[in-house]
Amino acid sequence: MNAPHIVTLGCRMNIAESERMRAMLAGETDLVVINSCAVTGEALSQTRKAIRRARRDHPQARLMVTGCAAEIDRAEIGAMDEVDALVANAAKLDPRAWNIAAEAPPIAPQRTRAFVAVQNGCDHACTFCVIPQGRGVSRSMAIPPVLREVEAHLAAGAKEVVLTGVDLTSWGHDLPGAPRLGVLLEAILAAFPALPRLRLSSVDGVEIDPALFELLAHEQRLMPHLHLSLQHGADLILKRMKRRHLRDDALELVTRIKTLRPEVAIGADLIAGFPTEDEAHHAANLAIIDDLDIVHAHIFPYSPRPGTPAARMPQVAREEVKARAAELRARSAARRAAWLESLVGETLPVLAERDGTGYAPNYARVALPPGTVAGDIIEVTPSAVREGLLA
Known part of the structure; x- marks a missing residue:
């Protein structure tokens, strides 16, 4: 090797x-x-x-x-x-x-989409989470080095930049003047007018600042794909998780976004079987998939992590946790399938990956014609859904 x-x-x-x-x-x-x-x-x-x-x-x-x-x-x-x-x-x-020399070669994207980490760590204390122990306090990358990294990726051929972070929407709080994430996005879009696609990874809805909201609602180069760090659909469970939002906050945010930009596809993280979760809480968790029209769901069966407050709470039986996770996955799969069917016949600009598929702006995955060159953005009008792919 x-x-x-x-x-x-x-x-x-x-x-x-x-x-x-x-x-x-x-x-x-x-x-x-x-x-x-x-x-x-x-x-x-x-x-x-x-x-x-x-x-x-x-x-x-x-x-x-x-x-x-x-x-x-x-x-x-x-x-x-x-x-x-x-x-x-x-x-x-x-x-x-x-134990290597400090001079590293320029970043070379391994994908047609470049992932740029602009923030690390987390200052929050969600009761189920160990990530602050592994990542430390929140730190932000200043705008100039972010722009340099984006420039290196674009020079190497990337067509889409994905901004990532442990708590992405907290970006800037530790920088001079405490800028918000919207300021960083405006700087990237202004510095690189030829950048065709900018995407966000998971965001905390309560931290979306006014400038970021305006970009999500109106900026065509910012992809219509909003993945929320939601975690649950029941208010009492959200409070026991020490999340900073309630169910209605998520509903109001998604309603506002979709009123202005209906094509925005919603994703979310959801935890099944959090300690003290009863059948009514689980029903609220299931219902929020439809209420928010979540088409990109990440479902996690709760598992206790030593040292977290949630590990000391009354636990849901493991078999019940697995069963509830399965129900959430089935509900989210049905929602996603209906959404994919609704895209059949619509012409989509798709960024080609190296495996014969690509991503539309709304993060729907699309099968591409043989011979499509990775990194090209081509228009595709799917005629069917096959095995979870538009084709």
Whole structure:
């Protein structure tokens, strides 16, 4: 094995950081890096499986683990026989942590969409979450280095830039003058008028500032795709999670956005079986999928993480958690299927990926004609839905 092999688990933030590590470690040989996730107990289990699989596939390589699991579950991961060393999450982008020269080559996108991490860490204290332990306090990248990174991706051929962060909408609070995220988006769009597509990863609805809202509602280069860090549809559960919004806040936000830009596709994270959740709470969780027209749902069965307040609350039986997660997935799949059917016959500009599919602005995935060049944006008028793809 010559070039380093990087395995990325978890969030879009990890994807962005893996791309930077890939450029930074380009000169290293016989190296495997697991960029781990620990957001749930299942994520930790997947990290352990990925480590074992990587060791089987690359028995002679140095195997190093970084990411949230390497921070939060340091003792457990470090004790695995397959692991040669851990790199602290906060140091993963520092060449000194890898014993390499400080001069890294320019970032080379591994995808037609470039992930740019503009914020890290979190200052909130949701009762189920361990991510602040793995990522630390909220830190923002200033506008000039963000623009330099976007420029490098565009020069390398990226057609879409996806801004990511652990708590993306908190961007700017720690910078001089405490700018809001809308200011950063305005700067990117002004600096790069030829950038065809700008997209946001998950956002916290209560932190959407007026400038950001106006861009979401009216700016055609900002993709009509809003993924909310929603977590639940019942007010009492949201309060026990220590979320900063209630059900009506989400309903009001989505109604406002869709009134001005009806094509906006809504995504959301939803947790099934949070401690103390009863059947009425679960029913509210199911109902919000239809009430918000959620077509990009990420469903997570709750799993307790040691050290969090939620782990000390009365737990829902594991079989019930799994059953409720399955019901949420079925409801969201039905909603998504109906949405995809509604797009049949509509002409969509699709950014081609390398696997024969691509993404429309609303994040619908579309099968592309044979021979389509990755990175091209082509117009496609789907005639059917096949296996979850517009075709």
